[in-house]
Every structure is written in C-alpha cells, then in structure tokens.
Amino acid sequence: MPTAPYSGLAMLSAAFGARLRELSFILGPAALTVSARLFCHVAHCEADVNNNTPVEVVAKQTVPEFKWHILWEFLKPQLFALIGAVVLAFGAAILNIQIPLMLGDLVNVVARYLREHTGNYVHEIRGPALKLLGLYGIQGLLTSGYIILLSRVGERVAADMRKTLFASLLRQDVAFFDANKTGQLVNRLTADIQEFKSSFKLVISQGLRSITQTVGCFVSLYVISPKLTGLTVVVLPCLVGAGALIGSFLRKLSRLAQEQVAKATGVADEALGNVRTVKAFAMEERELYAYEVDKSCDMNENLGAGIAVFQGLSNMALNCIVLGTIFAGGTLISSNEMSPGDLMSFLVASQTVQRSLASISILFGQMVRGLSSGARVFEYLALQPTIPLCGGGRIPYHSLTGRVDFMNISFSYPTRPGHQVLQKFSLTLPPSKTVAIVGESGGGKSTVASLLERFYDPTSGVIMLDGLDIRTLDLSWLRGQVIGFINQEPVLFGSSIMENIRFGKPEATDAEVINAAKQANAHRFITGFPDGYNTVVGERGVTLSGGQKQRIAIARALIKNPSILVLDEATSALDAESERVVQEALDRATRGRTVLIIAHRLSTIQGADLICVISNGRIVEAGTHLELLGKGGLYSDLIRRQRAEGQK
Numbered sequence: 001m002p003t004a005p006y007s008g009l010a011m012l013s014a015a016f017g018a019r020l021r022e023l024s025f026i027l028g029p030a031a032l033t034v035s036a037r038l039f040c041h042v043a044h045c046e047a048d049v050n051n052n053t054p055v056e057v058v059a060k061q062t063v064p065e066f067k068w069h070i071l072w073e074f075l076k077p078q079l080f081a082l083i084g085a086v087v088l089a090f091g092a093a094i095l096n097i098q099i100p101l102m103l104g105d106l107v108n109v110v111a112r113y114l115r116e117h118t119g120n121y122v123h124e125i126r127g128p129a130l131k132l133l134g135l136y137g138i139q140g141l142l143t144s145g146y147i148i149l150l151s152r153v154g155e156r157v158a159a160d161m162r163k164t165l166f167a168s169l170l171r172q173d174v175a176f177f178d179a180n181k182t183g184q185l186v187n188r189l190t191a192d193i194q195e196f197k198s199s200f201k202l203v204i205s206q207g208l209r210s211i212t213q214t215v216g217c218f219v220s221l222y223v224i225s226p227k228l229t230g231l232t233v234v235v236l237p238c239l240v241g242a243g244a245l246i247g248s249f250l251r252k253l254s255r256l257a258q259e260q261v262a263k264a265t266g267v268a269d270e271a272l273g274n275v276r277t278v279k280a281f282a283m284e285e286r287e288l289y290a291y292e293v294d295k296s297c298d299m300n301e302n303l304g305a306g307i308a309v310f311q312g313l314s315n316m317a318l319n320c321i322v323l324g325t326i327f328a329g330g331t332l333i334s335s336n337e338m339s340p341g342d343l344m345s346f347l348v349a350s351q352t353v354q355r356s357l358a359s360i361s362i363l364f365g366q367m368v369r370g371l372s373s374g375a376r377v378f379e380y381l382a383l384q385p386t387i388p389l390c391g392g393g394r395i396p397y398h399s400l401t402g403r404v405d406f407m408n409i410s411f412s413y414p415t416r417p418g419h420q421v422l423q424k425f426s427l428t429l430p431p432s433k434t435v436a437i438v439g440e441s442g443g444g445k446s447t448v449a450s451l452l453e454r455f456y457d458p459t460s461g462v463i464m465l466d467g468l469d470i471r472t473l474d475l476s477w478l479r480g481q482v483i484g485f486i487n488q489e490p491v492l493f494g495s496s497i498m499e500n501i502r503f504g505k506p507e508a509t510d511a512e513v514i515n516a517a518k519q520a521n522a523h524r525f526i527t528g529f530p531d532g533y534n535t536v537v538g539e540r541g542v543t544l545s546g547g548q549k550q551r552i553a554i555a556r557a558l559i560k561n562p563s564i565l566v567l568d569e570a571t572s573a574l575d576a577e578s579e580r581v582v583q584e585a586l587d588r589a590t591r592g593r594t595v596l597i598i599a600h601r602l603s604t605i606q607g608a609d610l611i612c613v614i615s616n617g618r619i620v621e622a623g624t625h626l627e628l629l630g631k632g633g634l635y636s637d638l639i640r641r642q643r644a645e646g647q648k
C-alpha cells in the first residue's frame with residue numbers, strides 16, 4: 001500500500017485501505033487490489049482538478065446559440081469513423097461492467113480455498129483468471145481502437161472548421177472588422193476550435209463509457225444485492241442535487257474567467273501588432289497586458305479553488321458511500337445473505353459507478369464549455385456578409401470607360417450610426433481624368449474611397465460605374481480588375497516580393513510581375529537585393545523602406561491593369577526623395593486611367609483635372625488649382641496654412 005502524499009481524500013483512501021486489509025481475512029488478497037485502485041482513483045481525481053483549470057480563450061460579447069445542423073455538416077464526412085469509435089467505446093464500457101463480476105468469481109475461488117484448503121488452487125483459479133486476463137486484453141484493444149478513431153474524427157472536424165471559419169471571416173464586410181477585434185477573431189480560429197475538439201472527443205469517449213458503465217454497473221449492483229443497492233440509491237440523489245448546484249456556480253465563474261482571458265489576448269494582440277508604436281512611446285513596461293493577465297490569473301485561481309472544493313467534497317461523499325457499503329456488506333456476509341465474492345463484486349462495481357459519476361460531473365462542465373466554444377465558432381460560420389463578394393454583372397473590358405458618379409451619397413459608419421460622415425455628397429470622376437479631393441482632417445475624404453471600393457454601402461444615394469449602380473456589379477470583378485487601390489501605409493505580406501506583387505493578380509506570370517515592378521519604379525531596387533524578387537519582406541514588409549514598400553504596393557495595384565486608380569494619400573508618409581521616385585511611378589501609373597486622389601499635401605495635386613474641397617461631408621468648392629486659388633476660398637486657406645507649416 002503506497003503512502004499517500006495527498007490531502008484528506010488520500011488519507012481517507014488510506015484509512016479505507018486499512019479497513020480493507022482488516023477485511024482481507026475474508027476477502028483475501030483481492031481486497032488489496034480494490035484498495036490500490038481506490039487510491040489510484042483519488043490521485044486521478046486530484047490530477048483532474050489540475051487538468052480541469054480552463055485555459056480557454058474566448059471572444060464573447062453575446063451568448064451565441066449552438067447550431068447542431070452545422071455540426072452535423074462537419075460530422076457527415078467522418079460518420080463511419082465516428083460510428084466505429086462509438087461502437088468500440090460502447091464495447092469497452094460493456095466489458096468494464098463484466099470485470100467486477102469476474103473479479104467476484106475469482107475472489108470466491110480464493111475465499112473457498114482459504115476456508116477449506118482443499119483441491120488444486122492453481123487449477124481452480126486458472127479458468128476465471130484467464131477469462132479476466134482475456135477481458136482485460138480485449139478491453140485494452142477496444143480502448144486503443146476508439147481513441148485512434150476518435151482522434152482522427154476530432155482532428156479532421158477541427159481542421160475543416162478552421163478552414164471554413166477562416167474563409168467565412170475573410171468574406172465578412174469591412175464593417176464586421178470595425179466591430180470585432182482581430183485578437184478575438186483569431187481566438188475563435190484557435191482556442192475555441194481547440195476547446196470544442198477536446199470536449200467533443202472527451203464527451204463521446206468518456207461520456208459514453210461513463211453513462212454505459214453507470215447504468216450497467218447499477219444493474220449488476222441490483223442483481224448482486226438489492227438491499228445494498230437500495231442504500232446507495234437513497235443517498236445518491238442528494239449528492240447529485242448538491243453537485244448540480246455547485247456546478248452551476250462554477251460554470252458561471254468559468255465563463256467570466258474565459259472572457260477575461262480573451263480580453264487579455266486582445267490586448268496582447270493589439271500591442272504585438274503595433275509594437276513600433278508601443279516602443280516609440282516607451283510603453284513596454286506599462287502595457288495593459290500584465291494587468292489583464294493578473295486579473296484573469298486571479299479569476300482562474302478562484303475557479304481552480306472552487307473546482308478543488310467541489311471535487312474534494314464529491315470524492316469524499318462518494319468514498320463514504322463505498323465505506324458504508326463495506327460495513328453494510330460485512331453485516332450481510334455475517335448473516336450469510338452475501339458471499340465474500342459478491343461483496344467484492346459489489347465494491348468494484350460501486351467503485352466503477354463512483355468513478356463514472358465523478359467523470360460525468362467533470363464531463364458536464366467540459367460539455368458546457370465545449371458547447372459554448374462551438375457556438376462561438378458556428379456563430380461566424382453562419383454569418384453572411386451584407387455585401388456579397390460575387391454575383392452581379394460585369395462590364396466588358398473593351399467598353400469600360402471608367403466613369404464614376406457619386407450621386408447624393410449620405411453615409412454613417414455602421415459602428416457609429418449617429419455620426420453622418422457624408423451628406424448628400426455628389427461627384428463625378430470623368431473617364432481618364434484625375435480628380436483630387438482635399439479638405440480638413442476627418443472631413444470624409446478616405447470615406448469616399450472606401451465607398452467606391454464598396455468596403456461599405458452608402459446609407460442613401462447611388463454610386464455608378466459607367467452608368468450602372470455598383471451594387472449590381474460583381475464585387476470580386478470590381479475590386480479585382482477594375483479598381484486599383486494604393487493607400488498611405490501599404491501593407492505587404494511576409495512573403496517574397498514576387499508573391500506580394502502577384503497578390504494583385506494571382507495568375508500573373510513572372511514576366512508580368514517584373515513588368516509591373518518596372519512601371520512602379522521598383523525593378524532597380526528589387527534586383528539590387530541579393531535575392532532579387534525572392535527577397536522575403538518580413539512581417540508587413542518591415543524590412544523595406546517606406547518608399548520601397550509604396551512602390552511594391554503600386555506594382556501590386558498596376559499588375560491588374562485597373563481602369564480606375566484610387567490613391568489615398570499615397571505619398572504623404574514619405575520623405576522628399578522617396579516621394580519624388582514614388583510620384584514619378586504614380587505619374588506613369590495614372591496615365592490613361594480614371595484617378596481619384598485623396599490628397600493631404602496639396603503640392604502633389606496641382607496638375608489634377610479637378611480639385612474638390614470637402615467639408616462636413618459635402619463638396620464646397622471645385623475647380624482646377626488656378627481656378628480655386630482665384631476664388632480665394634477654403635482651398636486658398638488650406639494652401640496658405642500648409643505653406644506656413646512647411647516654413648516652420
């Protein structure tokens with residue numbers, strides 16, 4: 001008998017073991033096995049407490065519903081493997097029910113031999129022992145079989161979910177990303193799916209086994225001794241009721257802790273994604289992350305303590321049942337109502353029930369967590385974007401002029417519905433002409449570009465391309481082939497320069513990529529790198545200068561040969577020399593195209609065919625540079641202000 005390094009439960013187990021040793025004069029050596037198994041169970045339960053601390057990271061604002069039909073779609077392709085796993089798990093559970101009965105047979109042989117000391121012990125024990133050994137072997141095989149099948153099903157379902165969720169997230173409107181933090185979305189892809197997978201596997205394997213064993217062993221208990229079973233049945237409902245009450249309190253704690261972990265992850269994601277800003281303000285030490293992590297640590301510690309008390313109490317109660325059984329069973333043996341083997345069977349069977357019930361109580365919490373993780377994953381799987389990515393008409397390339405009309409556009413961002421950014425805004429971009437929008441910061445310039453790209457749809461009014469409402473046109477065609485977009489801070493992906501330029505047209509040949517780079521004034525510096533076009537640009541292009549990044553972004557936009565080019569303050573973040581080379585590239589790129597420039601520095605747009613000044617969401621002045629200067633209005637003011645700032 002091992003000495004217990006554990007707390008009260010283990011001491012109870014040890015005391016129980018001692019009691020069994022006392023009884024071993026009747027029950028023989030098998031009693032020691034029961035004691036050891038019970039001890040192991042206590043240790044196992046304590047280990048479960050540690051394993052049960054939830055590390056789930058959840059992005060949770062509302063409580064989404066679990067959609068079973070979506071789960072069914074993922075399970076369908078794995079149905080055969082799943083049925084196989086269920087059958088094998090069921091088989092293993094049925095065999096587990098047989099084990100106590102066989103142990104009883106074995107003990108009866110031992111007890112009879114101890115009592116009578118007649119016959120050939122080895123010969124008599126061989127039959128039941130071999131039967132039991134065979135049962136252990138088959139049970140082991142079935143267990144391995146269902147675990148293999150189940151982990152296959154779990155992994156494949158999780159991989160399918162990840163791929164589908166990722167595709168669904170990318171399909172969502174830009175407004176969706178305004179409202180949801182990236183870190184929380186990534187959590188759904190990783191932690192939520194992981195949690196769902198673990199719960200799914202656990203519930204199918206252990207849940208099925210525990211329920212089958214509980215029912216089966218209860219039947220065995222009743223067959224062995226209705227009296228003793230009656231005793232157990234009276235006590236059990238009280239324990240289950242108390243357990244359910246504490247369990248619901250713990251689930252609430254768990255949900256709060258999960259939300260806190262998700263919050264901390266969101267903060268980390270934001271800081272790591274913008275590490276330069278954090279460093280520039282020397283905020284490494286003061287980052288909010290530590291505070292949020294400490295908070296989640298406290299909450300998880302409280303949860304862990306709650307789980308510990310819960311499991312401690314439930315183990316103690318269940319162990320007491322076994323203890324009571326031995327006393328009551330001993331009385332029945334003394335009055336010859338029960339054989340020692342029957343008491344052995346009863347003990348092991350009741351121990352199996354106890355273990356199964358303990359595991360059901362843990363599984364119940366796991367199932368709730370799994371269901372809420374699954375619900376969060378399914379919530380976004382079922383979400384349809386309000387702006388569909390494909391479907392709708394296309395204008396043949398040869399007849400496309402590139403004329404754009406903004407007609408009476410009013411617009412508020414979905415995340416800020418009370419704040420009207422554009423009010424009855426009207427503007428025409430004539431084919432092959434350059435129109436620049438200027439105005440105060442926050443006046444709505446970039447919003448105009450976003451609406452043309454259909455990142456959002458106007459609240460009222462229509463945007464026309466060649467006289468057709470852009471809402472009737474195929475969005476992937478519009479974004480993929482008609483409009484080229486270059487903004488102030490181009491984002492490159494952490495792959496090669498070649499792949500980054502090809503992002504604009506995935507089917508482009510190497511020659512097309514090089515040609516686009518030449519048009520964007522980028523070929524020379526790219527070929528100057530040791531790896532040329534295969535140079536990997538680092539995350540978000542950090543290994544390149546601002547001007548180099550911008551020229552690659554221009555090449556990426558030009559490779560699709562767009563009819564319309566939108567330049568959102570494309571050179572405002574560059575120094576004078578970079579601006580000159582990029583401007584050169586842009587001048588070449590804009591030739592023969594309809595161009596909308598969202599301008600910050602007025603010096604770069606003086607050659608535009610039309611300059612519009614936007615204020616409070618509508619155009620207040622329009623004309624060429626000279627015409628506007630002559631008017632002496634808002635445009636002249638802006639120029640004067642910029643000159644004064646330049647001189648400072």
Ligand SMILES: Nc1ncnc2c1ncn2[C@@H]1O[C@H](COP(=O)(O)OP(=O)(O)OP(=O)(O)O)[C@@H](O)[C@H]1O
Nearest residue numbers: 178413415416421440441442443444445446447448
């Ligand atoms: N995604 C968004 N969600 C909610 N409001 C937004 C969003 N983007 C911009 N806004 C708000 O819309 C208004 C117009 O913003 P916009 O970016 O169009 O201005 P801008 O003229 O381009 O400014 P700047 O010259 O400073 O870039 C601002 O009040 C801004 O706060």
